[in-house]
Amino acid sequence: MKFSEEKNLSFMQMALDQAQLAQADGEVPIGCLIVDNQTSEIIATGFNEREQTQDAIKHAEIIAIEKACQKVGSWRLEHTSLYVTLEPCPMCAGAIINSRIEEVIFGAYDPKAGSVGSINNLFEEKRYNHHPDFLGGMLADDSASLLQNFFREIRRKK
């Protein structure tokens, strides 16, 4: 990992803040942050916007990756660390591989679609051409609570 645990926790807290912005919009609360790990600069943030946009691609990670590419002026996001509150799905794990992000720190594991340890681990697939470092479970209880409360509230309203 590129940063100290304290620094990682602080960045993951910012990803959780992004997740709360998603929730405020009625979206499943998932948030993401991309940091330049040489300068500690926050390059991009994103939160889940799938329902509002009705666009299947608009997961937190994809939004942050597109913003980061725009900011850096390149599809290669070398020397970056991505923080996300939920384990990436296969689309987002693939987007992380494609954009050459160096490391990924995620919160809660996702038994339904998680592709960095739960269902499979695309980052460990040797035949892909990039293999991000990864660490799962950071502030996982906070991330999972956000998600559980969100779905509980939805069931209550029904």
Added chain:
Amino acid sequence: MKFSEEKNLSFMQMALDQAQLAQADGEVPIGCLIVDNQTSEIIATGFNEREQTQDAIKHAEIIAIEKACQKVGSWRLEHTSLYVTLEPCPMCAGAIINSRIEEVIFGAYDPKAGSVGSINNLFEEKRYNHHPDFLGGMLADDSASLLQNFFREIRRKK
């Protein structure tokens, strides 16, 4: 498969036309088409735009899926068939799963990143919540020739 072989070949030819549009822009020639398989209407097209946009997400399939979501007004692309000239990478295979596309017909196999048979097969992963039908190898020689000529030309110019 939802269409006759003749119809499939005709849609794949249109995906190849999209790939040639990519090539004309100096992009790796990969093209995609999404069709409503109840009405045969072409809902969206896309071609690889990664270099021009310098955006890691801008693969042919992602561009077509985003256009299709916009056209249909929903992130759920049920009753659609996706044609793409090259086997989807993990990001695009994941996007196809996330958008509930019913079936995928692809051209050439991709030993470097193909995730629908070459390296793994994400469409056959039982624990994901959607499993598109798929057929690989359609007009594969045409697709592979386009790619080979493109890379040969690049090496020649260097």
